[in-house]
Amino acid sequence: MDFSNSARSDDYLARLNAFMTEHVLPMESTILAANRQLNPTGDWQSWSTIAEVEQLKKLAKAQGLWNLFLPDDTLGQGLTCTEYAPLAEATGKVIFAPEIFNCNAPDTGNMEVLYHFGSDAQKQQWLTPLLAGDIRSVFCMTEPAVASSDATNMEATVEVDGDELILNGRKWWSTGLGHPNAKVAIFMGRSNTTAPKHAQHAMVLVPLDSDGVSIERMLTASGEYDAPYGHGEVQFNNVRVPKTNLIWDLGKGFAIAQGRLGPGRIHHCMRAIGAAERALELAIQRGLSRVAFGQPLIKLGGNTERIAQARIQIDQARLLTLNAAWKIDNFGVKNAMTEISAIKVAVPNMLQSVVDMAIQIHGGAGVSDDLPLATFAAMARMLRLADGPDEVHMHMVSRLEIAKHIAKVSV
Structure with a gap:
């Protein structure tokens, strides 16, 4: 079991990180401000696409950073779940970045449904324009x-x-x-x-x-x-x-859902890990640059221990998620149910903890729209409900774990 990136994954990751640094991060505040202007009324009929987002999508598509999630080398880039995982993490550092690369939920899951289960006519009518980013x-x-x-x-x-x-x-x-x-x-x-x-x-x-x-x-x-x-x-x-x-x-809805949700949970969790990395980075920068009571914030109130704990939590979550991705790639979703359920509990809770720490170090700025932390906090809380609440996934893990021992006793 080797979780080091493949040469192909490393190549895409280097290009993706360069794109994020050169094009996405400089536009982050502009695009988020434009999105906030759409928020106040909830009138979806008045919403419109953001011109800067559409421009970035065209640029990403031209550079081959498009449909990275799909394990098909004709319609996508042919990356396995494990190979795509670090790319999803990189896009998670900016809340709107997945759309730039046509890798945003729920479209990735819906495209996978059509790719695996759709008829030729359904693929032509809906999958093709989704893969193109037209709808x-x-x-x-x-x-x-x-x-x-x-x-x-x-x-x-x-x-x-x-x-x-x-x-x-x-x-x-x-x-x-x-x-x-x-x-x-x-x-x-x-x-x-x-x-x-x-x-x-x-x-x-x-x-x-x-x-x-x-x-x-x-x-x-x-x-x-x-x-x-x-x-x-x-x-x-x-x-x-x-x-x-x-x-x-008819009657295949649950079977389709299992196929849809397995890889999708890897995507969600790796994006959440990317958000946690960004939150930790911001916390450290804040802690080093601000002084209170004659010392940098990083040295006050147990903050160094909190930084260490965040590092440990993030790395644990990443390894757990990569293990789930590896198992999906090698043994299929049905044989990775424990691992998939485990990351759905562990990763959002980790993100919630890390972001809360980062918000606390930032003080009032942490809960404002000047930084992505408040959005990350909301995302973390939502993820503990999305695709099933913590309790459902913990029940799945315990049921599968107990079944192993029942099998041993009955032998």
Whole structure:
């Protein structure tokens, strides 16, 4: 087991870091200020693309820093999950950077769904423009009326009517719904309530301009609308789409979700590690440059020990995540469930701890929009709920761990 970067990964990482230093970081404050202007009302219909972001996307695409996440050397760059991991970390240092390289959620997960499970026609209609960065997409799974930590509670329905599917249900925290280029959603709902509980669901492609699709509101996360991406509440009221919009088959929703969420959790966690590295860097710079009570802040109040603890936490989280990525690459998602669930607990909690330390060292500046720390803090808290809460993942780890011992006892 060797977690050192491959030569190919190192090459992309060097180019990516150079791009971030030369083009992204100098534009960070400008782009974030433009995004904040979109935030106050939550009126997604008035949002627009940011010209500077679109320019950076064109430049990244021209330099071959595009679709880095996709393990296909024709449609993407052919990187394995382990090879892409350090690149995801690098993009995590700036909150909007993943979009620059067409590697932002939920589009990466949705593109992987189409890549692995979509029909040729679905790929032509939706995957091709997504890979080109011409459109954005939405993922509609969570519901407001049920405990969505257990996805089998889902009440949304997918009904077959001849050559059409009829969709009904209310979804929220539908990521990507606020983006002005969002054109299609992947909708998950029950298609057969008599089947085993993990074979009842289906995933369906739904153009957002379909009759019966109504965006009710955009949701704030820690007081921010997260423009121009956004998480929204959307009603599907007798929405009719062709049966050809069904992904794979009826009853395959959970199987698709497992394939979608495995690599996606590596991406989320490595971006979170990148954010933690940025937070630690800012904390050290602040601690060295500010003086209080006759000493640099770094030497006061146990701050040196906090810096050491942050370093230890970040490196532990990275190794745990790389181990999960390596296991996905070598043994598949189904054989990496313990590792995937473990990083979903460990990494967001690590980020929350490191960012909180960095905010404390910065004082009032730490919770302002002058720095990315407050945004990182909100991201960390959200990640402890996104793709399943901590408790669900800890239950998975414990269940799999206990099963090993039950097997030994029964032998």
